[in-house]
Amino acid sequence: MIRIIIAEDQLLLRGALAALLSLEDDIEVVAEANDGLEALKLIKLHKPNVLVTDIEMPKYSGIEVAQKLKRENSNIRILIVTTFARPGYLQRARDAGVTGYILKDTSSDELSQAVRTVASGGTVIAPELSQASWVLPDSLNDREREILRLAEAGKTNKQISKALNLTLGTVRNYLTEAMHKLGASNRIEAFRTARENGWL
C-alpha cells in the first residue's frame, strides 16, 4: 500500500485529487495539507511514502518543502503536480531531490501511474519539460534576482538602491547586466523572461 499526503492550496483540486487517488486499490491518502508548513508537520506525523504537492502555495512552496526534507535526509519520495512548465522550477526541484514532476494538464490515470512510479523509486518528468528549453541556464546571481523582483514590484532604481543599501549606479549596473544575460532590452522584458523561466 502506498501511503501519500497531498499538499495543494486550492480546496477544490485538493479534494478532487484525494478522491481520485483514494479510488486506487494500492494508494491510501493519509492526510491533506493546505500549505507547505502544514505539509511538513503532517509528514513528520504520518511518515507517508509519497508527497504529492503543488509548487505555488502559502507558507512554503512545494520546492521549499522538498529542500527542507532533503536537508533532513528524509527518504520520502516527492511528486510535484503544477500548472507551470518552467524549466527553472524543474531544475530546482531536481536539485532538491524531487523525482516526479508532472503538469495539472494530465489525466488522472497518468497521475496515479506517476504516484506508483515515484513510490517505487522511479522518475517521472512531464514530456513538455523533459526535452524542451534546457537551453537557457540560469546565470543570474542573487543580487540580480533581488533587483529584478523589486523592479517587477514597480520600484524605481532609487527605491531599490535604498532597499538594498546599494548605490543608484550599482543598481543600474546590475540591471543592465541582468538584461544582457536575459537578452532583454528593458527591465520589463527582463523580469518577465526571468519569471517565465522560473528564475525568480
Add this chain to the structure above:
Amino acid sequence: MIRIIIAEDQLLLRGALAALLSLEDDIEVVAEANDGLEALKLIKLHKPNVLVTDIEMPKYSGIEVAQKLKRENSNIRILIVTTFARPGYLQRARDAGVTGYILKDTSSDELSQAVRTVASGGTVIAPELSQASWVLPDSLNDREREILRLAEAGKTNKQISKALNLTLGTVRNYLTEAMHKLGASNRIEAFRTARENGWL
C-alpha cells in the same frame, strides 16, 4: 435532473469536477470542454441547463463565452469557477449575464450547492468578492487598456506608438492619464494594478 457542461482547460481539475458533480443524484454531466470554442459547440449540441466554466482558457475565455451566449439570447445559466478574485472579472461576468461566480478555493459541497442555486435561477457570488467589487471603478478607456497591455509586454513608448498608429507624445499622455486613474507612479505599477483588478 440538472444537465451541465464543464469547461476547464486543466485536465486534472476538469476530470475531478466531472467526477465530483456526477456523484450528485440530481446533476448530470453531459459533456466536457477543453476550451471556450469547444464549450460553445457542445452547448449547441447538448442544450444543457448550466455551464460550469473557468475564466482563463484557450480560444475563448469563460467571460467571452458568456458574452456570446447572451448575444444569442441563450437561456443557459452560467457558473464561473475561477482562481481569481478580481473585481473586474466579476463585473464583466455579471454584465454578461453570469449568475454564479465562485472560487476554486471552495469545497465540493459548496460547488454542487452553487450549481443547484444557479440552475434554479438564483445567484451565487463568492463572499470574497461580494463586498470588494465596488472599491475601485474601472475608469480606463480602450486606448489606455491597449497601451497598458503593450507596456506590460515590455514594449517601449515608441514601439507602442507604431503599433497603434499614434504619436509618441500621445502614447505618453495616455499612459500618464492611466497612471493617474490607477494611483500608480510608473507604468509597472499601473499595469500591475490594472491586471490585479481584472481590467486588462
Add this chain to the structure above:
DNA sequence: TTTCATTGATGACATATGTCACTACATTTT
C-alpha cells in the same frame, strides 16, 4: 604571494519616461 573572481562604486553619456498646459477636430448633447 601573485593572480583571479566577486562585489560594489563612479562618472559621463544618450535615450526613455513622466508631467503639464495648451491646441485641433469631430461627435454628441443640450
Add this chain to the structure above:
DNA sequence: AAAATGTAGTGACATATGTCATCAATGAAA
C-alpha cells in the same frame, strides 16, 4: 447653434533608465 465630450497632437521640461569604461576592496585560488 452652442456647449460638452472624446480623441489625438505638440512642445517644453525634469527625472529615470540604460550603457560603458574604469576603478577599488575583498577574499579565494594558483
